Amino acid sequence: MGHHSNWPEWVYVGVVIALMVWVGSEAWNAERLVEHIPADAEVIKVTGQQWFWTFEHEDGTKEIGELHVKVGHAYKFEITSKDVIHSFNIHDYVVLLDAVPGRINTVWFAPKEVGEHAIQCREYCGLIHYNMRGTLFIEEDKSS
Amino acid sequence: MVLELQKPRPIWQIMFSTHHTDVGLLYLITSLSFLFLGGALALAIRAELFYPGTQIIADSMTFNRIFTVHGTTLIFLFILPFASAVGNYFVPIMVRYKDMAYPKLNAIAFWMIPPAGALIWLGFADFTWYATPPYSIISAPGPAADMWIFGLKILGISSVLGAINFIVTILKCKHPDMSIGQVPLLAWSFLTSSLIILVAIPTFAAALLMLLTDRLGVSGFFNPAMGGDPIAYAHLFWFTFHPEVYVLVIPAIGMMYEIIPRFSRKPIYSHSSGIFAFVLLSMVSFSSWAHHMYATGMSFTEKTVFMIGTLAAVPASAMHVFNFIATMWNGRIKFATPMMWAVGGIALFFSAGAGGVVNAAMPLDFQTHDSYWVVGHFHLFVMGTIAFGSIGFLYYMFPYVTGRMYNEKMGQAHFIMSFIGAVLVFFTQHLLGLYGMPRRVYDYPPIPEWITMNQIASVGAMIIGVSMFIFLINMIYSSAKGKLADTDDPFGLGGKYYYPFEAKNPHH
Numbered sequence: 004m005g006h007h008s009n010w011p012e013w014v015y016v017g018v019v020i021a022l023m024v025w026v027g028s029e030a031w032n033a034e035r036l037v038e039h040i041p042a043d044a045e046v047i048k049v050t051g052q053q054w055f056w057t058f059e060h061e062d063g064t065k066e067i068g069e070l071h072v073k074v075g076h077a078y079k080f081e082i083t084s085k086d087v088i089h090s091f092n093i094h095d096y097v098v099l100l101d102a103v104p105g106r107i108n109t110v111w112f113a114p115k116e117v118g119e120h121a122i123q124c125r126e127y128c129g130l131i132h133y134n135m136r137g138t139l140f141i142e143e144d145k146s147s
Numbered sequence: 148m149v150l151e152l153q154k155p156r157p158i159w160q161i162m163f164s165t166h167h168t169d170v171g172l173l174y175l176i177t178s179l180s181f182l183f184l185g186g187a188l189a190l191a192i193r194a195e196l197f198y199p200g201t202q203i204i205a206d207s208m209t210f211n212r213i214f215t216v217h218g219t220t221l222i223f224l225f226i227l228p229f230a231s232a233v234g235n236y237f238v239p240i241m242v243r244y245k246d247m248a249y250p251k252l253n254a255i256a257f258w259m260i261p262p263a264g265a266l267i268w269l270g271f272a273d274f275t276w277y278a279t280p281p282y283s284i285i286s287a288p289g290p291a292a293d294m295w296i297f298g299l300k301i302l303g304i305s306s307v308l309g310a311i312n313f314i315v316t317i318l319k320c321k322h323p324d325m326s327i328g329q330v331p332l333l334a335w336s337f338l339t340s341s342l343i344i345l346v347a348i349p350t351f352a353a354a355l356l357m358l359l360t361d362r363l364g365v366s367g368f369f370n371p372a373m374g375g376d377p378i379a380y381a382h383l384f385w386f387t388f389h390p391e392v393y394v395l396v397i398p399a400i401g402m403m404y405e406i407i408p409r410f411s412r413k414p415i416y417s418h419s420s421g422i423f424a425f426v427l428l429s430m431v432s433f434s435s436w437a438h439h440m441y442a443t444g445m446s447f448t449e450k451t452v453f454m455i456g457t458l459a460a461v462p463a464s465a466m467h468v469f470n471f472i473a474t475m476w477n478g479r480i481k482f483a484t485p486m487m488w489a490v491g492g493i494a495l496f497f498s499a500g501a502g503g504v505v506n507a508a509m510p511l512d513f514q515t516h517d518s519y520w521v522v523g524h525f526h527l528f529v530m531g532t533i534a535f536g537s538i539g540f541l542y543y544m545f546p547y548v549t550g551r552m553y554n555e556k557m558g559q560a561h562f563i564m565s566f567i568g569a570v571l572v573f574f575t576q577h578l579l580g581l582y583g584m585p586r587r588v589y590d591y592p593p594i595p596e597w598i599t600m601n602q603i604a605s606v607g608a609m610i611i612g613v614s615m616f617i618f619l620i621n622m623i624y625s626s627a628k629g630k631l632a633d634t635d636d637p638f639g640l641g642g643k644y645y646y647p648f649e650a651k652n653p654h655h
Contacts, residue, residue, distance in 0.1 A: 009417055017431060019465045023458040023504070030508035031451055038447055039511055049253055053286070087282035088377055090442060092518055094583030099513045101443045104281060105371030108444035121592075125442075125517040125585045127275050129286050130207050133588035 051089030171235030270294030336401025392617025411478030484558030488539025495531025520580025
């Protein structure tokens, strides 16, 4: 209150707004790049159900709880669920998207190094949610 | 309101009273009871997560029920009723009216809370405070879920009745000599948060009914097996509950606006920018709900819109922080217990807001979403900001309510331990999230980093638990046997910085 001038507050608000504009535009730009799915990405159908993951490759082979992929390829996950909402997550590769019954959500990734990574469910789905885990095996591409 | 507890009165006289301070007292005692109940559940959760494997909770279902009731209790049965308690005590006095505008409605709104609390606690549902369909429709067991739904329904009605009462009291019953711009910021915080409630709550009220009929099998709004869409529920839910975050935080900021200038012995830096920031926050609170839903498969455009809507709330929140710091600047600050809580709350509010900017930025959200980061983030708001502001205010109003002083040393010990505990728990949970630990898990694989950080968090929680025990003893002992307070200036600040509480309200 009172009659003092309030310019410091407006300068400060201006700085905050500028910061937010910067954060927002950087985020917008990064997300635009991340969401651009390469045309040659192989499709892997991911199905969540209480309380395990099923993976179906383009050639029709199915895996449960384990996913084998090759270095140097791009993969597009088509994610859905058979019962309740799950969330498909490979944290090491920042792959995260909900598995929603009745919908197909897509996200992609391209493994860079041979290795094993955890697959987990990040959306509460009941009794064994805590152990709805799987393993991603990234292997060398022997065909090339 | 002063000294009303000093005349011995039979308890039923308080229970059946419609006087604003009596209803405020009922709100206060109810909310604090649920604080301790919900807090005990938090300690159980942290004890279970201290180490991989089963510690003290026998099975996953019990664990899931515990975190569901923990969240529901502390949001709806502690934070909201606590704000109503403060509003009941202070809003009529601040606008210089004899009572709330509708005293009977006020008492009714309070008396809806105990039965709702009983429904939630007796049911002990397991579907998280978010009650996600289709899990809540096809998988959540038995009457527990229905009892939760009815409990929330009742609480929603109670909130709306309370909100109407605050709005009418402030706008229509304020003293004719007082312009709306002169209404103190604490009362302004109730005006804006009540307006949010009126706009936001009906949406969730409708969603709850749809959820109930879905559970009964007579409809399929959110059930994909019957052609419904669970994401529709998420929109309806967050349309209510993102603004609800501001309903929770705005009164806490209002309480800080009451504490900070008194204990800095300076007038507030800018009353008008405080009002402006409240109004702005209440409006932008409706522009950001779907930032909770980036990972449900939203389009790039949708995500961008809600990111902008979310970042728009930052300048308004930052204005409050500026106002607090500018008020303290060059002040003769007295770090009595209420001031410690308020300043600690502002520091954690700033941290929570910074984390919120990270969540809002789309690509970063995919690292943090549904991980322990989120748990740490919103606890910095609900515990670090809102509970800190509220507890600080409880110490501040204690002499006026009881006529006695709390024990200052115990109050400061309570703050110091809670602050250290909060930093240990919630900052560590942010890191846990970055290491990939999902939230709402009963058990976790023995990854060394996860174990260490869970243990730090659990120790922090136990420190908070001990501090709350000190708090409980202080409140009970001091309200009966504490030193008599000088109600003109209980904190020894020099009266002229004091808000004029001399308006004595006659009983009905």
